[in-house]
Amino acid sequence: MRWVALLRGINVGGNNIIPMADLRACVSALGFTGVATYIQSGNVLFDAPGRHATVVKTLEQALSTSFNYQAKLVLRSAAEMQEVLDDAPEGFGSDRTQFKYDVLFARPGVDVAAVLAEVPVHPEVDVATAGRHALYYRRFIARETSSRLSRLVQMPVYKELTVRNWNTTLRLVQMATSVQTSDA
Incomplete structure (x- = not known):
């Protein structure tokens, strides 16, 4: 399943600064594949198996631990992103x-x-x-x-x-x- 994670509150106003290379490495370390980022505002795309809630929980925990902030994100499948359009x-x-x-x-x-x-x-x-x-x-x-x-x-x-x-x-x-x- 192709996912788009939209991270909240990173790289804004000097808070929760996360370099995109570090973000990609964190997501890849979870075993997710095809990891890509887009601009500095916390957009990461990846392929991962599993249910929506499981992927959100796994990713939020990893981000919180790796980058020392309370991670919150919105996760959408590629199909849901197309529906947004x-x-x-x-x-x-x-x-x-x-x-x-x-x-x-x-x-x-x-x-x-x-x-x-x-x-x-x-x-x-x-x-x-x-x-x-x-x-x-x-x-x-x-x-x-x-x-x-x-x-x-x-x-x-x-x-x-x-x-x-x-x-x-x-x-x-x-x-x-x-x-x-x-x-x-």
């Missing part, structure tokens, strides 16, 4: 000159539709939509300082989410669904 609202990601696009991935057990009611939006700037595995957040670039997305980090539900921009999401899907992987 397929579920995106019509036109999402199509006008990058006027809008910024983010995907808010939810941890297991989180009701994405219920989270949508908690996500702060500025009605003239932001649009948030729920899919099966994630929330889709669009905001006007010209009024980005009025966006309420940054308020999300102060909310309890934020601990159950991890955010990736649309370009990163597209690249992760491409990497997860292609036969050949590469490090970036």
Whole structure:
């Protein structure tokens, strides 16, 4: 099974600094194969047998032990990552000159539709939509300082989410669904 692990809270603001080579080595040491990373924000792809919950637990424990932080991650199969693309609202990601696009991935057990009611939006700037595995957040670039997305980090539900921009999401899907992987 091909997996994409989206690590929360690493290499942000000088906290939980994990070099990607060390991350790849840690994941490989678990016996997972085809390990690749993408950019420094904690995206790791790999092949591993087992159930979702088992893979999450194994990986979070290894990361916590290896890097001395409380690891939390969102794990999606390659097929689920493709579903994230397929579920995106019509036109999402199509006008990058006027809008910024983010995907808010939810941890297991989180009701994405219920989270949508908690996500702060500025009605003239932001649009948030729920899919099966994630929330889709669009905001006007010209009024980005009025966006309420940054308020999300102060909310309890934020601990159950991890955010990736649309370009990163597209690249992760491409990497997860292609036969050949590469490090970036």
